[in-house]
Amino acid sequence: MIEAKDLTKxxxxxxVFENLNFKINDGDFISLIGPxxxxxxxxxxxMMGLEKKTSGELSLDNKQSxxxxxxxxxxxxxxxxxxxxxxxLNLKFTFSPTKKRENDELIKNILEKTGLTQLKNRPLGLASxxxxxxxxxxxxxxxxxxxxxxxxSTASLDVEVKMQLMDLVQELNQKxxxxxxxxxxxxxxxxxxxxxxxxxxxxxxxxxNVSDISEExxxxxx
Ligand SMILES: Nc1ncnc2c1ncn2[C@@H]1O[C@H](COP(=O)(O)OP(=O)(O)OP(=O)(O)O)[C@@H](O)[C@H]1O
Numbered sequence: 235m236i237e238a239k240d241l242t243k244x245x246x247x248x249x250v251f252e253n254l255n256f257k258i259n260d261g262d263f264i265s266l267i268g269p270x271x272x273x274x275x276x277x278x279x280x281m282m283g284l285e286k287k288t289s290g291e292l293s294l295d296n297k298q299s300x301x302x303x304x305x306x307x308x309x310x311x312x313x314x315x316x317x318x319x320x321x322x323l324n325l326k327f328t329f330s331p332t333k334k335r336e337n338d339e340l341i342k343n344i345l346e347k348t349g350l351t352q353l354k355n356r357p358l359g360l361a362s363x364x365x366x367x368x369x370x371x372x373x374x375x376x377x378x379x380x381x382x383x384x385x386x387s388t389a390s391l392d393v394e395v396k397m398q399l400m401d402l403v404q405e406l407n408q409k410x411x412x413x414x415x416x417x418x419x420x421x422x423x424x425x426x427x428x429x430x431x432x433x434x435x436x437x438x439x440x441x442x443n444v445s446d447i448s449e450e451x452x453x454x455x456x
Pocket of ligand 1: 271
């Protein structure tokens with residue numbers, strides 16, 4: 235479980251958000267929505283320990299690890315790694331034959347889980363947007379995180395490819411009780427896939443029913 239109590243963040247004099255109070259339970263598929271600049275990425279960076287809170291509390295189960303999938307940016311056509319090699323970047327290098335075998339097994343499993351087995355030798359630079367995004371997802375899942383954060387991960391994909399990626403994430407959520415935190419500006423995907431929603435507004439956060447979400451919530455001033 236992840237729990238925030240009066241969580242506040244400032245950058246210098248700039249207040250990003252104050253007094254956030256919420257709980258995210260194991261196995262939740264929850265969206266973080268709100269306008270540009272309202273603090274969604276800053277909040278997940280605090281969860282991942284990449285940014286410091288200013289005050290309040292944020293507690294995470296100690297054993298809980300977090301996988302993070304950003305929106306993919308352009309990768310050069312001549313990027314030197316293929317899909318499997320790219321995923322392997324998240325493994326610790328080892329000289330131990332036993333560890334090597336364990337790593338190979340991990341890679342094999344994750345390629346299967348994400349439907350990338352047939353594509354493992356494809357150079358990442360030549361992969362489609364959806365394939366690249368799956369490779370990011372596979373890399374994030376490699377160390378068996380309990381929480382997966384998708385940070386606008388579907389933003390640059392076609393509708394059909396977005397749905398495929400989300401179907402895969404939904405399957406992982408249901409099969410492995412993976413907690414999914416979905417940062418998005420996509421109204422349709424929020425409605426279709428998430429069961430809870432946290433909405434950033436007026437420098438704080440409130441829970442809204444997914445059925446009450448409107449398109450304006452993605453645009454209104456923060
Ligand atoms: N390292 C930083 N230093 C100073 N200000 C920052 C820093 N990171 C973010 N900010 C500011 O904090 C505010 C929240 O940014 P954040 O990226 O968390 O918003 P967001 O809700 O994720 O936005 P978007 O939907 O556009 O991705 C913005 O005003 C941003 O400019």
